[in-house]
Amino acid sequence: MSARTLLFIACLLTTCAHAAEVDGRSIALQCTGCHGTDGNSQGKTPELIGKAYDQLARELKKFGAGRKHPTMMDRVVRSYTWAELKAAAEYFASLDEFARD
């Protein structure tokens, strides 16, 4: 693959949101005051970095369906569309590539 193609793919995979409907990064930035920059939590709030997209999506769906007893996340999830949460989860899932080595 040429560097150009790789760049293109990397953009699709990560943060090239300008073409997309929802900008996962700017949605995700609304979560990081509570979850820490890049989801790298410094406290009891769970980390979002280093988790696969499927796992994040599963947790978010559970909050939305009222199947957990959260203190906060049911309200958070109800304030977004699924497309927005999906894009944010994809963004967090894309970050561990950079941070974990």
Added chain:
Amino acid sequence: MTDRRAFLKWLSASGLAACAPPLRASSQAHVVVAGGGFGGATAAKYLRKFNPALKVTLVEPRKELITCPFSNWVIGGLRNIDFITHSYDKLVKHWGVRLLQDRVAGIDAEKKTVRLGGGDLLRYDRLIVSPGIELDFDAIEGYGAGDSEAIPHAYQAAGEQTLNLRRQLESMSDGGVFVISVPLNPYRCPAAPYERASLVANYFKRHKPRSKVIILDAKSRIPEQAHFYRGWQEFYRLGEKDAMLEFVPGPDGAAVSVDAKTRTVLTGEWEEKHKADVLNIIPPNKAGKLASSNGLTDDSGWCPVNPVTSESMLIPGVHVIGDSADMSPLPKSAYGANSQAKNCALAVIDLLQGRSPPEFPGWMNTCYSMLSDHHAVSIMRRYKLDNGKIISVKGGGASPYDTDHAREVSYAISWYRNMIYDTLG
């Protein structure tokens, strides 16, 4: 490392992770940020995080950030001042922000320069201003800036004022009265005065059980009202004969004048007298002086801005974020300032590179309030643009009654740690 990992690492290291086109001249642009509180520090960090080629200078006169969030914990004796004191080191060392310990004395938007307190001029391509609030010392007769030593407000910069109020509460004898006066909206952190009253009552309950808290309010409705009333009844016997906490809502509770010598407040039309042993007056708020003295405010006393970019409606090239900006109904809070700052940083990066911005996400606000040392309540709301107006999104609100409020205390502490990390580290 796989090839893809190596490549992505290279991408991020070279600042191309956000798919920026190869560096252009404009990416050497200089952004000056005035004020290193929650708005300014977050903006400086995120400008560098998402465009490391940008030169970012933060001008802040204070050596350390002592935060208003959690200052009520210090006033209530639950934490000491070190807990809310933070260095700017990581902004400089990790994020490469240039920090000038100075204040911005003037803005020349035509020449795109700011003048520092020391006299030096700084040229900017974009200026971000986040000076917080100024207190209106003309609003309550008898309470001027000169009285804040004897009668602290503890509502602008945390630090000396916070410790002053704490010392007064500690030296007050059991059986004393703490009076707190709360202004009309809008002011920073709508729930903070009630949290403060609760934590002072909590301190009295544990250490000076014959003492009393009186809240004098200019308003009749308060945020998270049902939660506060319930907590005050349950913990401090609100409404009972031997109540430890009394609430006088507006208009009867509105402070009209203060006699500083006797620590007496007169309220409402009938000028009812309330004598305090420790008195805490919170005057009405307005935009920071840096904003008002440089033509960034309108008649309301706040700064009108384009909500998407935070650029001033009055002075092009200057962005105003944080408490000074008129973003109503988004509350003036640390979380709100941090949320605005990140949107603003992304908008400034796009503007400097002549790119069109992606879909606008709106803002998030969250806030934890302590009703006692083991009971916290949270509020969370998202805000969006609707035909150019800011509206709150359905779904948010205060925690339900049956939430585990003790667990919310530990999430409040985690909230604070992560807010500091997202702002400074």
